[in-house]
Amino acid sequence: MKILLIYPAYPETFWSYNYALKFVSKKASLPPLGLLTVAALLPAEWEKKLVDLSAGDNLKDRDIKWADYVFIGAMSIQRGSAQELIARCKELDAIVVAGGPLFTASYQDFDRADYLVLNEAEVTLPDFLRDLENGNPKRIYTSKEKADMENSPVPAWELVDNLNKYNSLCLQYSRGCPFNCDFCDVTLLFGHKIRTKSQTQILKELDKLYQLGWREGVFVVDDNFIASKRKLREEILPAILEWNKEKNHCFSFGTQASINIADEEDIMNMMADAGFDSVFIGIETPNEESLKECP
Numbered sequence: 076m077k078i079l080l081i082y083p084a085y086p087e088t089f090w091s092y093n094y095a096l097k098f099v100s101k102k103a104s105l106p107p108l109g110l111l112t113v114a115a116l117l118p119a120e121w122e123k124k125l126v127d128l129s130a131g132d133n134l135k136d137r138d139i140k141w142a143d144y145v146f147i148g149a150m151s152i153q154r155g156s157a158q159e160l161i162a163r164c165k166e167l168d169a170i171v172v173a174g175g176p177l178f179t180a181s182y183q184d185f186d187r188a189d190y191l192v193l194n195e196a197e198v199t200l201p202d203f204l205r206d207l208e209n210g211n212p213k214r215i216y217t218s219k220e221k222a223d224m225e226n227s228p229v230p231a232w233e234l235v236d237n238l239n240k241y242n243s244l245c246l247q248y249s250r251g252c253p254f255n256c257d258f259c260d261v262t263l264l265f266g267h268k269i270r271t272k273s274q275t276q277i278l279k280e281l282d283k284l285y286q287l288g289w290r291e292g293v294f295v296v297d298d299n300f301i302a303s304k305r306k307l308r309e310e311i312l313p314a315i316l317e318w319n320k321e322k323n324h325c326f327s328f329g330t331q332a333s334i335n336i337a338d339e340e341d342i343m344n345m346m347a348d349a350g351f352d353s354v355f356i357g358i359e360t361p362n363e364e365s366l367k368e369c370p
Contacts, residue, residue: 076121079142080114080234082107083149083156084128090152091129092242102240103130105294108247109175110148111230113196117204125234128156130241139167147188148175151260161187172203176264182215191215195250195265197222224250224270229279232287243292243329246280248272248311252299254333258361261298269302274314281318285325295330300354301342302333308342316349329353 085091092104107127114123124142126132139145145164149157154177164171165187173188174196182191190212192203199216206212227247238244249272250265284293301307319326328351336343336354346354358369 076118077141077143078114078117078121078123078146079138079144080107080110080123080125080146080148081134081160082110082125082127082129083147083153083160085153086155088152096242099242101242103127104242105245105296106130106235106238106241107148108230108245108296109196110146111232111234112227112247113146113148113174113200114231114234115228116196116200123231123234125236127235128160129153132236134160136167139164139169142169145169145171147171147173149173149177150175151177151180153177154181158185161185174199176260179217179264180260189214191217193217194219195222197227221266221268221270222250224272225276227272227276229276229283232283238287238289243294244284244289245294245296246277246284247296248277248300249297249302251302253302254299256359258359265298271303271306271311274310277311278314278318281315281326285322290325291327293326293328295328298331300330300332301336301339304339304342308345312342312345312349316345319350324350326350327352329355331355331357334358 087093096102096104110125117123124138126134126138128134147157147160157177161171171188172190172192173185174192178185178191179193182193185191190203191214192199193215194217198218198220203212203216249269251267251269252261253267253269255262328349330351332354334356358366360366
C-alpha cells in the first residue's frame with residue numbers, strides 16, 4: 076500500500092502563531108503528532124508520505140494520485156482546510172480515510188470521506204486495517220473503549236522531511252483530565268480517567284528525537300501534565316531529569332497544566348531541574364464576566 080498522510084492548514088488564529096513564527100524563522104509551532112502516531116500503527120512494509128499544510132508543505136496532485144489511500148487527521152479549528160482538502164482529493168478520485176478530534180466530534184458533516192476511523196486510533200485503526208485486508212471495510216469505525224497508552228507506538232518521526240521547520244517537537248505522556256470544564260472537549264474525547272505511557276516509552280521517544288539530531292525544545296502535549304501526580308513524581312520526572320543530564324541538557328521542555336500546579340512546589344522544582352522552562356496555563360471560559368474575575 077501507498078499511504079499519503081495529510082495535515083490540514085490552520086486559519087489565522089491565536090494557535091497558528093502566524094506572526095510570531097516569523098521572528099524565529101519557523102514554519103509551524105508543532106508537527107502533527109497524531110498523524111505520526113497513526114503512521115507508526117500502519118504496517119511497516121507500507122510506503123508512507125507526510126504532507127503538513129500547516130507548515131507550508133506543497134501538496135501536489137501527483138502526491139494524491141500516487142496514494143492508494145489518503146489519511147487526513149485534523150482538529151476542529153482545521154475544519155475549513157479539511158473540507159477543501161477532501162474535495163480536492165475526491166476530484167482526483169482518491170480514497171479518503173479521516174480521523175482525529177474534528178471527525179470524531181462531527182463525522183456527520185463529512186459525507187465525502189470514504190472511511191471514518193474515529194476516537195483513539197490505537198483502538199479503532201486495527202479493526203479498519205483487518206477489514207481492509209479482508210476486502211470488506213465498513214465506512215465508520217468508532218469505539219467507547221479507551222486506548223491503553225502503553226500500547227501506543229513511538230511516532231514515525233522519520234516521515235518528517237525537515238524537523239527544523241518546527242518551533243518545537245513533541246510527545247504525549249498522558250490522555251484524560253479529571254476536570255469537567257463545559258467549554259472543553261478533552262474529556263469527551265479522552266475521558267476523565269488518566270492513562271499514561273511508561274517511563275520506558277517516554278525515554279524511547281526522547282532517544283528517537285535525539286538520534287534524528289534534534290537539540291531544541293520538546294513540548295509535552297498533554298492537556299494536563301500533572302493529572303497523574305504520583306507517577307510524575309516517582310517515575311517520569313526523575314527519568315527525564317537523568318536522561319537530559321546524560322545528554323548534556325540537550326532539550327528544553329514545555330507543557331500544559333491546570334492552575335493547581337502552583338500547589339505542587341516539589342513537582343515544579345523537579346520539572347525545572349529536568350529542563351522544563353515553560354508551562355502554558357489556560358484561563359478559559361466563554362463567559363466574559365468570569366474572565367474579569369480571574370485577576
